[in-house]
Amino acid sequence: MTVGIDLIHFATADFYLGLDTFAQEKGTALEKYTQGIGQEKMSIAPPDEDIVTLAAKAADPILAQIDKQAITAVLFATESGIDQSKSAGAFLHGLLGLSHRCRTIELKHACYGGTAALQMANALVHANPKEQILVIASDIAKYDIDSSGEATQGCGAVAMLVKTDPRILAIEPGSGYYTDDVMDFWRPNHRTTALVDGKYSTKVYLNSLKQAWWHFVEQTGRTFEQIDAFCYHIPFSRMTEKAHKTLTKTVGARLSPATFAQQVQPGQQYNRIVGNSYSASLFIGFCSFLDHAPDDLTDHRFGLFSYGSGCVAEFFTGKVQSGYESVLFKQQHQTALSQRQSLSYQDYLRFYYPNIEDPDHTVFAHHNPGPYRLSAIKQAMRQYQNCHKTSP
Ligand code: HMG
Numbered sequence: 001m002t003v004g005i006d007l008i009h010f011a012t013a014d015f016y017l018g019l020d021t022f023a024q025e026k027g028t029a030l031e032k033y034t035q036g037i038g039q040e041k042m043s044i045a046p047p048d049e050d051i052v053t054l055a056a057k058a059a060d061p062i063l064a065q066i067d068k069q070a071i072t073a074v075l076f077a078t079e080s081g082i083d084q085s086k087s088a089g090a091f092l093h094g095l096l097g098l099s100h101r102c103r104t105i106e107l108k109h110a111c112y113g114g115t116a117a118l119q120m121a122n123a124l125v126h127a128n129p130k131e132q133i134l135v136i137a138s139d140i141a142k143y144d145i146d147s148s149g150e151a152t153q154g155c156g157a158v159a160m161l162v163k164t165d166p167r168i169l170a171i172e173p174g175s176g177y178y179t180d181d182v183m184d185f186w187r188p189n190h191r192t193t194a195l196v197d198g199k200y201s202t203k204v205y206l207n208s209l210k211q212a213w214w215h216f217v218e219q220t221g222r223t224f225e226q227i228d229a230f231c232y233h234i235p236f237s238r239m240t241e242k243a244h245k246t247l248t249k250t251v252g253a254r255l256s257p258a259t260f261a262q263q264v265q266p267g268q269q270y271n272r273i274v275g276n277s278y279s280a281s282l283f284i285g286f287c288s289f290l291d292h293a294p295d296d297l298t299d300h301r302f303g304l305f306s307y308g309s310g311c312v313a314e315f316f317t318g319k320v321q322s323g324y325e326s327v328l329f330k331q332q333h334q335t336a337l338s339q340r341q342s343l344s345y346q347d348y349l350r351f352y353y354p355n356i357e358d359p360d361h362t363v364f365a366h367h368n369p370g371p372y373r374l375s376a377i378k379q380a381m382r383q384y385q386n387c388h389k390t391s392p
Contacts, residue, residue: 003125004166004318005118007065009329010284011057012043012156012274014369016340017348022151025345033151038237038268042154042275044343046367047354051080051138052091052384053372054157059096059134060371061329062159068096070132073103075121077113077137077279079187079308081106082382092136095372095384110185111233112308113137114158114279119314121162122171135160139278141194145352148198152236154275158283168290168324169302175316176216178208185309201309202239206246208313209305213250216315224251227317228300229293230263231285233307234271240264240285243305266292273337282306290320291330298322 018041019033033039045054055076063071076089083091087106107113107120114137121133138157143149184201187194209232216222224247232243244264248255255263267289271277277284282304290297297320307313343351356362360380366373375385 001126001129001164002166002170003122003164004162004171005160005169006163006166007062007161007327008158008168008283008287009058009061010156010158010270010280010287010333011054011336011370012154012277012340013045013049013054014340015044015046015343015351016041016273017044017343017345019151021342021345036238037151038241039151039272039275041273042152043156043277043340044153044348044351045140045155046351047356048364048366048368048373048375049370050082050374051078051140051157052082052088052095052382053368053370053374054140054155055088055092055136055138055159056095056372057370058138058157058159059092059136061332062134062161063096066132066161069099071098071102071134072131073121073124073133074098075105075107075117075133075135077107077117077135078139079108079110079113079278080138080140081108084189088138089136091382091384095386109312110308110310111235111278111281112306112312112314114283115304115306115314115316118160118162118171119175119316125162125164129164131163133162135162137279137283139280141276141278142192143196144193147196149194149196152276154277156274156277156280156284158280158287160283167321167327169318169320171316171318172220172301174216174220175314176212176214176219177312177314178211178215179312180204180208182311184311196309202242204309204311205233205239205307206242208307208311209243209246209315210250212305212313212315213247220317222317224248224253226301227303228263229267229289229297230303230305231267231282231289232264232305233282234268234285235276235281237268237272240268266294270333270337279308287333290324290328291333296325298324
């Protein structure tokens with residue numbers, strides 16, 4: 001029995017801040033961003049967009065193709081939680097009108113949460129092949145103004161349908177994982193922005209990659225040469241090159257520049273213009289690879305490396321299924337990205353500091369043009385609007 005990703009679609013906010021605008025504002029050379037960290041744009045969520053509306057937007061095209069009442073679980077990964085008790089998955093479940101015969105939970109460990117949700121879904125389907133699970137990874141990356149992380153913000157959500165006989169990626173058994181209690185990036189409960197020790201975080205990321213890889217090899221007996229393409233967690237797209245260089249050095253592989261690029265470059269395209277989307281970032285990179293690869297990827301084995309600061313990491317593999325191209329959402333991804341509106345730095349600040357006098361009672365101005373929006377908070381309860389249902 002094969003289990004894995006049957007459908008995958010991602011969504012991001014409808015606004016972005018160009019790193020050119022950012023560089024001009026900060027008086028920094030643009031090349032620091034375009035070459036140094038490999039970023040061009042970062043998606044910025046308006047105040048009436050949150051992880052639930054992003055997730056619903058990501059899930060919509062998938063649910064339009066299936067019987068949504070057949071979803072048996074919603075596993076919602078995020079580190080941008082909106083409630084300390086109720087899961088974001090429950091808000092999403094209501095907004096999407098899923099069956100009550102469904103389990104729903106929120107999972108967290110920084111950017112690793114999405115992989116934890118995917119592996120949990122994989123195990124649940126192996127235990128009961130009738131399950132059809134909606135895996136969500138949705139995050140808004142927000143750092144302090146003028147901090148080192150500010151240029152690496154972004155947001156996005158990915159939705160994946162996990163079931164038997166998947167049409168896109170069959171997840172292979174065995175993976176390598178690694179946990180270490182470190183303080184490279186964290187966000188205490190009272191903060192809306194993350195704290196980060198930037199340079200240290202990149203070192204911990206690369207060390208975790210080596211550790212997870214060695215464990216993967218021990219567990220599966222697979223070699224570097226048996227993997228055709230690599231997707232890494234992408235906080236900024238240059239990190240992919242640092243990661244792949246580290247892995248090739250670790251295994252002693254000598255790749256030509258063309259092979260090196262072929263193994264990772266298609267996976268960097270979307271993240272370069274979306275920015276960091278934390279738990280969703282690895283999977284937006286996977287969508288990017290599928291949508292941009294120049295050749296047919298059928299039977300290609302993908303190596304996927306997930307890293308969550310703090311830190312937890314996992315390296316696992318999957319095989320691309322024949323006919324996958326006919327079920328991709330390439331056109332939808334590219335149209336949505338190209339239709340985003342650019343923000344001035346002042347507009348960005350207006351979204352960054354929303355005017356909320358009372359966090360228990362707020363009506364949000366309508367900025368978000370998407371199908372779902374956070375319209376208000378009444379008596380500390382979030383009110384979502386399904387714009388498909390709103391009469392003109
Ligand atoms: P920084 O101090 O802004 O930048 O920090 P820098 O001075 O180190 O420059 C960055 C690169 O640009 C350097 O290249 C420079 O040489 C180059 P490198 O040495 O890395 O090869 N550069 C230039 N290149 C061309 N022309 C120029 C120029 N100037 C400089 N004129 C840092 C960069 C990534 C640390 C910062 O952006 C940051 O703190 N980001 C947030 C943390 C982060 O993304 N960490 C990544 C690993 S941890 C992770 O991925 C987990 C995470 O997603 C969270 C989670 O798990 O939930 C973050």
